[in-house]
Amino acid sequence: MKKYKLLAGMQDLLPEQSYKWFHLEQLFSEWIKSYGYDPIRTPILEATDLFIRTVGEETDIVGKEMYTFRDQSELSVSLRPEGTVPTLRAVVEHHYLYNGPKKLWYYGPMFRRERPQKGRYRQFHQFGVEALGFPGPEIDAEIILMGWDLWKRLGVQGEIILELNSLGNLEERQEYKKVLIDYWEKNKAHLDPDSQRRLYRNPLRLLDTKQPELQALCEEAPRLLDYLGETSLRFYRELRDLLVALGIEVHENPRLMRGLDYYNHTVFEWVTPHLGAQATICAGGRYDGLIQELGGSATKGIGFAIGVERLILLLDTLAYSFERNTPDFYVISQSPACLLAGMQYAKVLRSEGFSVYVHFGGQKLAQQFRKASNLGADYALLIGEEELKENKITFKDLRGEKGQVTVSGSGMLASLKKWMG
Ligand code: HAM
Secondary structure (H helix, E strand, O other): OOOOOOOOOOOOOOHHHHHHHHHHHHHHHHHHHOOOOEEOOOOOEEEOHHHHHHHOOOOHHHHHHOOEEEOOOOOEEEEOOOOHHHHHHHHHHOOOOOOOOEEEEEEEEEEOOOOOEOOEOOEEEEEEEEEEOOOOOHHHHHHHHHHHHHHHHHOOHHHOEEEEEEOOOHHHHHHHHHHHHHHHHHOHHHOOHHHHHHHHHOHHHHOOOOOHHHHHHHHHOOOHHHHOOHHHHHHHHHHHHHHHHOOOOEEEOOOOOOOOOOOEEEEEEEEOOOOOOOOEEEEEEEOOOHHHHOOOOOOOEEEEEEEHHHHHHHHHHOOOOOOOOOOOEEEEEOOHHHHHHHHHHHHHHHHOOOOEEEOOOOOOHHHHHHHHHHHOOOEEEEEOHHHHHOOEEEEEEOOOOOOEEEEEOOOHHHHHHHHHO
16 A cells, blocks of 8 residues: 655644744734734745746745746736745735725745755745835834843743844845955866856855855955945945844844845844854844835835744754643543433533543543543543432542542533632
C-alpha cells in the first residue's frame, strides 16, 4: 500500500504543537486589539504579475521561490509569498482609503519554495501589520514599538534585538547603487560566481549576505547612509530619537537592506542570537510608493510581519511555558446507559460555561480516571449503575484536596457550586 507523505518544507501540527499556536494566537489578538488595528483577510492565490513588479523581479522571492502555475483558463497564478502586496491590492481595489488612513493586520500561511531547514519552510505563517496613509516618523515608531511590546508580553524582550536602517528614497538609492557596483567591480575577484551575477542585478542585497568570506568586504563597502540627502537623514534621526524616547534600544545596521524591492526610508528587523541563520523573527519597513504602484493614490505605508514558526522555535528554545487548555470536568460512566446521563449532565455544565470532556469507549473506571488525570481535568463527574438508579452523580476532585461528593442529579448545579466553593 502506498504511504503518503508530507511535502518537503511543509509541517503538520499535531495537538502537542498546535496548542502553542492557539496560545500565541490568543495573545496576538489581545495585543493587536490594544493598538486598535483592524483585521483584513485576502485570498491565498493571486495573479502572478501582482508580485512581479512590487516584490521585485530580481528578488529571490519572485525570481525563484514562488509557487506559480497556470490554472485551467491559462491564467498565471501564484500562492502568495507574503502579505503586504495582497493587502494593498485589496485596499486599492475596494477604495478602502477613501475616508482616511487605516491600520490593518492579517494572519495566515505564505508560500516560498526555499531550501527547507530549521526555521525556514515552504509554507510558513506571518502575523502582519500595515499602517496606511500616515507620513511618519511617529507611525514608524509605533510600528516598531508594537514588536517591542509583544516581546515584552512574551517575556523574551532581552532575547530579540532591533536592527534599524534607512534606505532613503529612490534617487538616493540609485546614486548609491552606482557607487556600490563600482566597489564590487573592483573586488570582483573575491566574489563567487553567484555573487558576481547578483552584482549588477541586485548590488544592495550582496551587502546582506551571510557568506563568512564576504563579511570583511561588506564591512568596508560604501554605506548607503552616507549617500542620503538631508530630508531622508532627518526622518531617520527623528525616528531613532523617538525610539530612544520610548525606551527601545536601537542597533543601527547600515548593511540592512531587506529582500523585497518595495521599501524606502525605514527598514528594520527583530533578530535573535538563538536561532542560527534564521535569526529574523520579524521584519518590515516603509513602502511609500507601493500603493501608487498598485493603482491607488499617492499614500504612504509602513508595516511588518512576524514569522510565527520562528517565534515559536525561539519560545521553545527559551523554554517558554505555553498554556494548554485542560477540561474542567471529565465525564466517567460505568455503562452505555450511564453514558447518556453523563452527556446530559455535560450539556448542563457546558451551558454554565464549563469545559467538559466526555469519555467514550467504555473502558474500566480505573482506566477512565487515568485518562482524566492525563488530560489534566480538574474534576471527574462519575455516573455508576447505582448513581443512575438513584438519579445521583459523584464528583471527584482530581487535582485539589476536596475529595469527592455524591449529589442529587436534579440539584446538581447548586450542590456543585457549594462543594467547589
Ligand atoms: P519578509 O522579511 O520576507 O518580509 O518576511 C517576514 C518574516 O517572515 C521573516 O522575518 C521571517 O520571520 C518570516 N519568514 C520569511 N520567510 C520564511 C520562511 N521560508 N520560513 C519561515 N519563516 C519565514 C515580508 O514578508 C514583508 N511583507 C514584511 C512587511 C510587512 N513589510 C512591511 N509590511
